[in-house]
Amino acid sequence: MTVQSPSRTRSNMNNSSRNDGSSAEETSKSRWDPPVSALVPKMKTVDLHAYFGPAEVLKGISLPIADKQVTAVIGPSGCGKSTFVRCLNRMHEVVPGARAAGRVLLDEQDIYHSDVDSVRVRRRVGMVFQKPNPFPTMSIRDNVLAGLRLNGERPDDPDSVVEKMLRRVALWDEVKDVLGRAGTGLSSGQQQRLCIARSLALEPEVLLMDEPCSALDPIATARVEELIHELRRSYTIVIVTHNMQQAARVANFTAFFYLGTLIEHDRTDVIFTRPKEQRTEDYITGRFG
Amino acid sequence: MMFSAYQRRKCADLLVRMACVAASLIALVPLVSVLYYVTARGIGGLNLDFFTELPKPVGEPGGGMANAIWGTLKLVLLACLIGIPPGVMAGVYLAEFGHSRFGKLVRFSADVMAGVPSITVGIFIYSLVVLQTKRFSALAGGIALAVLMLPTVTRTTEELLRLVPESLREAALGLGLPKWRATLRVMLRTAAPGIATGVMLAVARVAGETAPLLFTAFNNRFWGSGLTEPTASLPVNIYTYAVSPYEEWHRQAWAAALVLLVLVLLLNISARLLVRPRVGGR
Numbered sequence: 016m017t018v019q020s021p022s023r024t025r026s027n028m029n030n031s032s033r034n035d036g037s038s039a040e041e042t043s044k045s046r047w048d049p050p051v052s053a054l055v056p057k058m059k060t061v062d063l064h065a066y067f068g069p070a071e072v073l074k075g076i077s078l079p080i081a082d083k084q085v086t087a088v089i090g091p092s093g094c095g096k097s098t099f100v101r102c103l104n105r106m107h108e109v110v111p112g113a114r115a116a117g118r119v120l121l122d123e124q125d126i127y128h129s130d131v132d133s134v135r136v137r138r139r140v141g142m143v144f145q146k147p148n149p150f151p152t153m154s155i156r157d158n159v160l161a162g163l164r165l166n167g168e169r170p171d172d173p174d175s176v177v178e179k180m181l182r183r184v185a186l187w188d189e190v191k192d193v194l195g196r197a198g199t200g201l202s203s204g205q206q207q208r209l210c211i212a213r214s215l216a217l218e219p220e221v222l223l224m225d226e227p228c229s230a231l232d233p234i235a236t237a238r239v240e241e242l243i244h245e246l247r248r249s250y251t252i253v254i255v256t257h258n259m260q261q262a263a264r265v266a267n268f269t270a271f272f273y274l275g276t277l278i279e280h281d282r283t284d285v286i287f288t289r290p291k292e293q294r295t296e297d298y299i300t301g302r303f304g
Numbered sequence: 305m306m307f308s309a310y311q312r313r314k315c316a317d318l319l320v321r322m323a324c325v326a327a328s329l330i331a332l333v334p335l336v337s338v339l340y341y342v343t344a345r346g347i348g349g350l351n352l353d354f355f356t357e358l359p360k361p362v363g364e365p366g367g368g369m370a371n372a373i374w375g376t377l378k379l380v381l382l383a384c385l386i387g388i389p390p391g392v393m394a395g396v397y398l399a400e401f402g403h404s405r406f407g408k409l410v411r412f413s414a415d416v417m418a419g420v421p422s423i424t425v426g427i428f429i430y431s432l433v434v435l436q437t438k439r440f441s442a443l444a445g446g447i448a449l450a451v452l453m454l455p456t457v458t459r460t461t462e463e464l465l466r467l468v469p470e471s472l473r474e475a476a477l478g479l480g481l482p483k484w485r486a487t488l489r490v491m492l493r494t495a496a497p498g499i500a501t502g503v504m505l506a507v508a509r510v511a512g513e514t515a516p517l518l519f520t521a522f523n524n525r526f527w528g529s530g531l532t533e534p535t536a537s538l539p540v541n542i543y544t545y546a547v548s549p550y551e552e553w554h555r556q557a558w559a560a561a562l563v564l565l566v567l568v569l570l571l572n573i574s575a576r577l578l579v580r581p582r583v584g585g586r
Contacts, residue, residue, distance in 0.1 A: 138480030148471040152493050162479035165489050
């Protein structure tokens with residue numbers, strides 16, 4: 016493993032190391048990031064291939080997802096990053112003609128094994144989408160409870176579930192007096208937090224976020240990013256973003272995808288300051304993409 | 305400079321707008337005149353007896369069409385019970401799996417069926433039900449009307465389900481809902497107000513159908529009990545009374561036409577209220 020000189024790449028990371036000649040792991044000054052070699056995986060993909068009809072969009076991805084950490088997936092458009100996260104809860108196969116091959120382990124169990132029910136996987140691995148999509152026929156309150164109710168569960172104390180989830184996404188104070196109104200009447204930033212609350216109500220172990228801020232303004236984006244900081248204490252989070260600053264701000268680990276292959280996966284500060292691959296550096300410095 | 309390009313454009317705008325208004329007014333003429341004429345002619349024949357009494361024999365004054373009003377309600381209800389569930393389900397099938405070869409066949413059949421003249425449906429049910437059971441019956445009439453509703457209900461359901469954003473399905477599936485639940489509880493629920501409107505249009509259309517009832521439900525001067533007896537209905541009564549030579553019957557035919565009109569309106573309004581979105585707006 017060759018270590019690149021850190022002086023050639025500067026990004027907006029604040030804790031980048033200037034030490035030369037030592038490995039990334041040793042020079043870590045971060046309080047919370049373990050070295051990539053020592054990460055405890057919650058999920059792991061092993062030689063994951065994904066197809067849309069005859070087109071192969073993921074060409075053998077093997078990537079561990081750190082437990083109770085935020086992993087960002089970055090890369091230029093069409094590199095397969097969205098497809099990758101959709102494979103992590105078997106949403107990929109929902110699209111007609113789409114299929115996946117390889118293994119995706121969740122707590123060492125292959126979610127693509129024939130015994131595994133995709134519906135159960137999606138309850139353990141929640142998802143937040145690019146565009147906020149609250150259910151238009153439901154009130155704010157019912158949107159939070161939707162995952163439970165539509166699955167036929169009757170929570171003992173629905174009001175406390177609603178309050179707990181809305182507090183968890185820092186939306187409670189804004190909507191506590193209008194819980195009966197339509198969820199679609201909120202601002203898009205509030206809608207996105209409502210959708211996050213809806214996912215969290217099912218108490219998933221992993222939360223997948225597919226460009227959750229790309230439809231939001233900067234202030235709403237900042238709120239969601241704050242929220243991600245809060246949530247990573249209790250959840251394993253995978254966030255797809257085309258905004259490299261966002262990855263730098265929220266993620267402990269970053270994976271760089273290019274043309275359906277995983278180019279590099281490392282601690283975020285390492286990716287943004289001392290990437291080992293030339294293509295990673297070219298991308299994060301804006302030479303392409 | 306008197307007539308600048310700007311003025312010419314303003315002028316053209318005004319002309320086109322006036323032409324549109326005029327066209328709309330022309331389109332309204334038959335609608336309003338039918339409403340006015342039916343109301344003006346029908347209102348005189350209306351009284352309490354009309355709604356509560358059976359028809360009187362020719363020559364006796366008075367009497368009403370209680371049996372025909374009830375009969376029409378019965379036929380429409382039957383048609384809804386028989387026609388809407390398979391129609392909606394076929395629509396769901398087309399929206400979800402409509403790209404298969406079988407789906408295309410179903411859609412094509414529905415489109416062809418929508419154009420089949422109602423009297424053809426009547427004669428079909430006549431041979432299928434009336435000749436088999438050897439009697440005219442309310443049930444046969446209901447089936448005939450249901451067959452007429454089916455293509456409209458199917459295609460409306462399909463079209464409106466397709467209008468529901470795919471992102472809602474993804475949201476539902478992402479919450480760990482099985483596909484059938486996502487379709488029924490999220491997609492169908494979201495499309496429900498539109499589907500109900502489409503269904504009501506179909507109901508309104510068949511409520512006024514006469515031809516397929518002539519030889520299925522037939523007619524009845526008395527209360528037809530149950531589903532296996534012939535039953536009176538407003539459209540058939542309007543036809544029978546209007547072509548009769550009696551002045552009193554003509555008056556009652558107009559009254560029946562008015563009642564039918566109001567009935568369809570009430571059906572429409574109640575359906576809209578039923579599926580009104582339950583959450584308030586902003």
